[in-house]
Amino acid sequence: MIAVLGIDALEASCVKKFGCRNLSQESCGATDLSGFSEPRTVVIWSSFLSGRNTEREVLASKDMWGFRLDAKDTFFSAFERFSAIDVPGFSQDVAQHKREREALKGFFGKKVTVEEYDAIALEWHKKVREEFFSALEGDYGLVMGYFDAIDLVGHLSFGVEGKMRMLYDEMDGIAGKVRAMGKGPLLVVSDHGMKPLGSRYGDHSESGFWSLNSRKDLGMPKPEDFARIIASL
């Protein structure tokens, strides 16, 4: 079984700073996002899944967050049985992510506190974590889970180191548990990283992160290179 741990906004410098050895694994590096006008979540994950730069088609769709690829257009089609949990551009829970964006608007409108906003992200994180580990016990050729708490919380609290450390520890624990299960190749990958905006906030950075539980030099792959990389694992 191949496991893919998709982590929105996982930032390479934070993985290092917080000593996340399970996230950095045996090989790790940065991804090249130079082919995209902006590091947009749905665009990058759709490109990751399909093996081609989907920026034009995603931005041309009426609702970016509702954009959906068919399984036959993704690397999932190479697997007889797969599980894709909350993956943007494929199986993302539209209602939940709308709720998250509404909470973000609510924060700016002084209707939602940062704690209430964080709680929405963390509750969803727990649900995805449960589904992810349940799928890893199943009979699948590939399981991909998408976790977005680091991105959501980071936008409003990237400068609050304790909060970010807690989230990185949590994701490192998830990676560690998957590694200990010894199911096969584990790819940890992010769409983009995060950089500070002022002393408190966080903005998407221009490169993402990857790591593998084997020694492999992938160089600086583009998101669309991973379909081929996954096929070679």
Add this chain to the structure above:
Amino acid sequence: MAFTTVSIPKELAGKAKRRIRGTGFHSLSAYVTYILRQVLVSAELRKGKTKAFSREDEAELRKRLKAMGYI
């Protein structure tokens, strides 16, 4: 990650060792590291509550989030 040695009273170490029996902590060091992190994170979170939300930064963030389709 580099490591260092700290000294704590023997009696306290003994109590802590007894406390971690049957838990997931594989050593006294792992337990002490965990406790210390909890304390530091709590302090950082308290600090974070008062960390300023600057208006200028907020305006810039809103602009960026709009560009990326969040809001």
